[in-house]
Amino acid sequence: METKEKLSNVEIVENITKRLEESIDELIESNDWKKYLSFVKGQHPYSWNNTFLIMFEGILRGWEKPATYVRGAKQWEKVGRTIKKGEKAIWILAPRIQFVCNEKGCSGFNQRTLWNKFSRVNTCKIDARHRIEKKMLGFMSVPVFDIQQTEGEPITDFVPLKDEVQGATDKLWDDLTELAEKYGFKVIVGNALGTDGFCTHEKKEIVIDENAEFGYRVKTLIHEMAHMILHADINDYQLNRARYETEAEGVAYVVAEALGIHSESDAYSFGYIATWGKDDTKKLVKESLGRIQKCANEIIGQIEAGFEI
Numbered sequence: 345m346e347t348k349e350k351l352s353n354v355e356i357v358e359n360i361t362k363r364l365e366e367s368i369d370e371l372i373e374s375n376d377w378k379k380y381l382s383f384v385k386g387q388h389p390y391s392w393n394n395t396f397l398i399m400f401e402g403i404l405r406g407w408e409k410p411a412t413y414v415r416g417a418k419q420w421e422k423v424g425r426t427i428k429k430g431e432k433a434i435w436i437l438a439p440r441i442q443f444v445c446n447e448k449g450c451s452g453f454n455q456r457t458l459w460n461k462f463s464r465v466n467t468c469k470i471d472a473r474h475r476i477e478k479k480m481l482g483f484m485s486v487p488v489f490d491i492q493q494t495e496g497e498p499i500t501d502f503v504p505l506k507d508e509v510q511g512a513t514d515k516l517w518d519d520l521t522e523l524a525e526k527y528g529f530k531v532i533v534g535n536a537l538g539t540d541g542f543c544t545h546e547k548k549e550i551v552i553d554e555n556a557e558f559g560y561r562v563k564t565l566i567h568e569m570a571h572m573i574l575h576a577d578i579n580d581y582q583l584n585r586a587r588y589e590t591e592a593e594g595v596a597y598v599v600a601e602a603l604g605i606h607s608e609s610d611a612y613s614f615g616y617i618a619t620w621g622k623d624d625t626k627k628l629v630k631e632s633l634g635r636i637q638k639c640a641n642e643i644i645g646q647i648e649a650g651f652e653i
C-alpha cells in the first residue's frame with residue numbers, strides 16, 4: 345500500500361471538485377451516463393461524487409474493466425484479499441463522524457461517547473440512556489482499492505441483491521408495494537388512464553397499467569415510487585416536467601439494475617430521459633445525479649433491509 349501524498353485536505357478537495365466537474369462533462373458528452381448509473385448501483389456506501397472519482401480514476405489509469413467494488417485495504421484483508429504489488433490507492437473523501445451525547449443538561453453534552461462492545465452501541469459516559477447523535481466533523485481523504493487491484497480468496501457474496509433476485513419476481517413486487525405502503529401509498533394494478541402508470545399525492549395512490557407485462561410493471565412501479573418519494577410537494581410539475589421525469593426514470597434504472605432486473609428497457613430509460621430533456625438533457629442529468637442516487641439508495645436500502653427479516 346502506498347503512503348499518503350503530501351497534499352493538504354483543502355488541496356485534495358479542490359482537485360477532486362475540479363476533476364469531478366470535468367468528469368461529469370466528459371461523461372455526459374461521451375454519452376456514458378448509462379455506464380455511470382450501472383456503476384452507482386454497486387457503490388451505495390459512497391457519495392455520488394466519490395462514485396465519479398472512482399470510476400474516472402479507472403478510466404485515467406487505462407483499466408479495461410471499470411471499477412466495481414472499492415474498499416479499504418483492511419476491509420479487503422477481512423475477506424481474505426490483499427492489494428497486488430505496485431497498485432496505487434484511489435483517494436476518496438469520507439465523512440468524519442463522531443458520536444456525542446445530545447441530552448440537554450447532561451455534563452457530557454456534546455462530548456464523545458463510549459463504545460460498548462457487548463451491546464454494540466455508543467453510550468453517554470454519564471448515563472447510558474441518554475440520546476446519542478451522530479455529528480459530522482468534516483471530511484478526510486481515505487485510500488481505497490478496486491477489487492481488480494486485489495488478489496486472494498474469490499469473492500462470492502458481494503452482490504447479495506443480485507443473487508437473491510433474478511429478474512422481476514413476485515417477491516420483489518410484494519416488497520416494493522409493501523415499501524410504498526410504508527410511505528402511506530396504495531399500489532393498484534388497473535386502469536392507468538392510457539399511461540404505463542401514475543402516482544397521485546392527493547389520493548396517495550400509485551396506479552400501474554394492468555395490461556403491461558409483469559417485468560415492465562415492476563420497473564414502472566419503481567419509477568412511480570421515485571415520484572412518490574421525490575416529488576411530494578412540487579407545484580410546478582408542468583413547468584419542470586423534464587427534470588422530474590429525468591429523476592424518476594434515473595431512479596427506476598438504477599434500482600432495477602441493482603435488483604437484477606435487466607431488460608431491453610435500459611435503452612428505453614435513456615431514450616425516455618433524452619425525450620424529456622431534449623437540448624437540456626446534459627444539464628438536467630448533471631443536476632439530477634445526486635438526487636437520483638439518494639433516492640435509489642433509499643429504496644434499495646429499505647428493500648435490502650427487508651430481505652433480512
Ligand SMILES: [Zn+2]
Binds near residue numbers: 447452468
Ligand atoms: Zn449524557
Ligand SMILES: [Zn+2]
Binds near residue numbers: 567588592
Ligand atoms: Zn413519471
